[in-house]
Amino acid sequence: MKFQVQSLIQTALTRLVDAEVLPAAANTEPYLERARQRSHGDFASNVAMVLARHAGMKPRELAERIIENIPESELIERVEVAGPGFINVFVSDFAYRQELREIRSMGARYGEVRAENLPRIMVEFVSANPTGPLHVGHGRGAAYGDALVRVLRKAGYEAASEYYVNDAGRQMDILATSVWLRYLELTGAEIVFPDNAYRGDYIYDIAATCHREYGERFVTDAGELFADLPVDAEARIDALTARARAALEDDYRVIFDVTLDTLVEDIRSDLAQFRVEFDTWFSERSLVESGAIDRAVAHLSEAGLLYEKDGALWFSSTGFGDEKDRVVRRANGQYTYFASDIAYCLNKKERGFDKLIYIWGADHHGYVTRTRAAFEALGNDPDEFIVLLVQFAVLYRGGEKVSMSTRSGEFVTLRELRREVGDDAARFFYALRKVEQHMDFDLDLAKSKSNENPVYYVQYAHARVCSVFRQIREKGIAHDAEGADLSLLVEAREQDLVRDLSRFPEVVEAAARAYEPHQVAYYLRELAQAFHTYYNAHPFIASESALRDARLVLIDAARQVFANGLELLGVSAPESM
Numbered sequence: 001m002k003f004q005v006q007s008l009i010q011t012a013l014t015r016l017v018d019a020e021v022l023p024a025a026a027n028t029e030p031y032l033e034r035a036r037q038r039s040h041g042d043f044a045s046n047v048a049m050v051l052a053r054h055a056g057m058k059p060r061e062l063a064e065r066i067i068e069n070i071p072e073s074e075l076i077e078r079v080e081v082a083g084p085g086f087i088n089v090f091v092s093d094f095a096y097r098q099e100l101r102e103i104r105s106m107g108a109r110y111g112e113v114r115a116e117n118l119p120r121i122m123v124e125f126v127s128a129n130p131t132g133p134l135h136v137g138h139g140r141g142a143a144y145g146d147a148l149v150r151v152l153r154k155a156g157y158e159a160a161s162e163y164y165v166n167d168a169g170r171q172m173d174i175l176a177t178s179v180w181l182r183y184l185e186l187t188g189a190e191i192v193f194p195d196n197a198y199r200g201d202y203i204y205d206i207a208a209t210c211h212r213e214y215g216e217r218f219v220t221d222a223g224e225l226f227a228d229l230p231v232d233a234e235a236r237i238d239a240l241t242a243r244a245r246a247a248l249e250d251d252y253r254v255i256f257d258v259t260l261d262t263l264v265e266d267i268r269s270d271l272a273q274f275r276v277e278f279d280t281w282f283s284e285r286s287l288v289e290s291g292a293i294d295r296a297v298a299h300l301s302e303a304g305l306l307y308e309k310d311g312a313l314w315f316s317s318t319g320f321g322d323e324k325d326r327v328v329r330r331a332n333g334q335y336t337y338f339a340s341d342i343a344y345c346l347n348k349k350e351r352g353f354d355k356l357i358y359i360w361g362a363d364h365h366g367y368v369t370r371t372r373a374a375f376e377a378l379g380n381d382p383d384e385f386i387v388l389l390v391q392f393a394v395l396y397r398g399g400e401k402v403s404m405s406t407r408s409g410e411f412v413t414l415r416e417l418r419r420e421v422g423d424d425a426a427r428f429f430y431a432l433r434k435v436e437q438h439m440d441f442d443l444d445l446a447k448s449k450s451n452e453n454p455v456y457y458v459q460y461a462h463a464r465v466c467s468v469f470r471q472i473r474e475k476g477i478a479h480d481a482e483g484a485d486l487s488l489l490v491e492a493r494e495q496d497l498v499r500d501l502s503r504f505p506e507v508v509e510a511a512a513r514a515y516e517p518h519q520v521a522y523y524l525r526e527l528a529q530a531f532h533t534y535y536n537a538h539p540f541i542a543s544e545s546a547l548r549d550a551r552l553v554l555i556d557a558a559r560q561v562f563a564n565g566l567e568l569l570g571v572s573a574p575e576s577m
Helices: 001-020 046-057 059-066 093-109 138-155 170-186 201-214 220-224 234-247 248-275 284-288 292-303 337-350 362-378 416-420 423-431 443-447 454-476 492-502 504-514 518-537 545-568
Strands: 043-047 075-083 088-089 122-125 158-165 282-284 306-309 310-314 328-331 355-361 385-390 391-395 439-442
Touching: 001 046, 001 059, 001 088, 001 443, 001 504, 046 059, 046 088, 059 075, 059 088, 059 454, 088 391, 093 545, 122 138, 138 385, 138 391, 138 416, 138 423, 138 439, 138 504, 138 545, 170 201, 170 234, 170 248, 201 248, 220 328, 234 248, 234 337, 234 416, 248 328, 282 284, 282 355, 284 292, 292 328, 292 337, 292 545, 306 337, 306 492, 310 362, 337 355, 337 362, 355 362, 362 385, 385 454, 391 443, 416 423, 416 443, 423 439, 423 443, 423 454, 423 518, 454 545, 492 504, 492 545, 504 545, 518 545
Parallel strands: 122 158, 122 355, 158 282, 355 385, 391 439
Antiparallel strands: 043 088, 075 088, 306 310, 310 328
């Protein structure tokens, strides 16, 4: 509805440009917002105040000219000038009644925004190192990223989702070495397990898989393995990793791949059950094996943005706003993680994406400036590089905060959270906060069946409508939706509910434009309040037949909007509760 009103005002501006009242440059999309007070109409625009100087007239005078040129439409009851030059639009009751029929006819498609020339967007999220199961912090990024992709698609964008698998580098080597050490323990070796190796129970499970499938194949002398190791903890684990490679030779890759495949499949399964599916799982290792890193570095070299110092190769990132230059290739000839990041940026652009959205944990904030610098250095518009930082989600169980550490294994997994509160509550609660806000996850509230629990409150609204139609079928009551006289919906709560329902496409568009799927969650909560208030105040089945038919159309439209909104958040719409 908003977009139709916007189009009518746009037509008026075009007519004024044709009449040379306004210059061609002034023919831009008019800003339009919902009026805060019903007495001011349904929509308000400040377009006359913005363009008055272009027309060389006072804002109120231009507003009158704009109104004169708005085409006649059944959508509009009247248009008025208010204050210094606001244009207030009053939408007709007929238009709202038609919107109810539009909701029912479009069904699951209602809320889709038709737009042209939108950028192709790649949204990369979660991308947790496959060094252990996903924890509740990863869950927040997963719920947010998936909801964002769904909202973008609903708003007309071609949006793709991707998981970047960090299957190369030091942490993966430490992980594989940790598995091997547990494997040696299973074969009877006495191991002094490093404090900074990975220690979770899942390491034992993978080691047991290796022992079950390969027997004693990977056994070596543990005494030699631990002889004369450095005292420093980090140097010690690196030395153990190097010795593991040397001792196992080609078999090191076997253990590495078993570990990687097990954990990636576990992550993939966990996310799928959480209703998060990715279009692509992208391997970091493929950047090395395909020569993509070499090509990205060559690109920067040809642009004169690399230099050598102390045997290493450096990127002049300070020229693009970074606080210091960054190493892309170490003195030992090995590329850094940053080099992989540069190659990944280039790869995404080569695949035809116009805008890149990275959803990272807040602890990665230090990587934003350097990666954006590389993106710009590769010849791209820095505004096409967007990083959204997800703050930590703190879980409270029994009033106590639970700490999380991947290496120690002392963390609450996403799977455990889902098992305790359910996928619906987890996803809705994650969606209720802006990602830049810290989040305290109240388990007791998430599990409660009360109006204070927002997901229960919204789902219950959907279920109540389903219950009404179930009773109608059971009682054999005839219902004529197509012939219903919607002009009978004259109660204030009915009209408020109709207006709230018509806002859904606007919420979708705004949420997509701001990358804020929480706007959908807020809207659903407000809509649920309006619905429950109406439901509790007026009868449906007991109403006179004509009024009953009209009210059933209204609540069925509400049911559809609840279902569509919940789908955007990856939350189910139950028919009974």
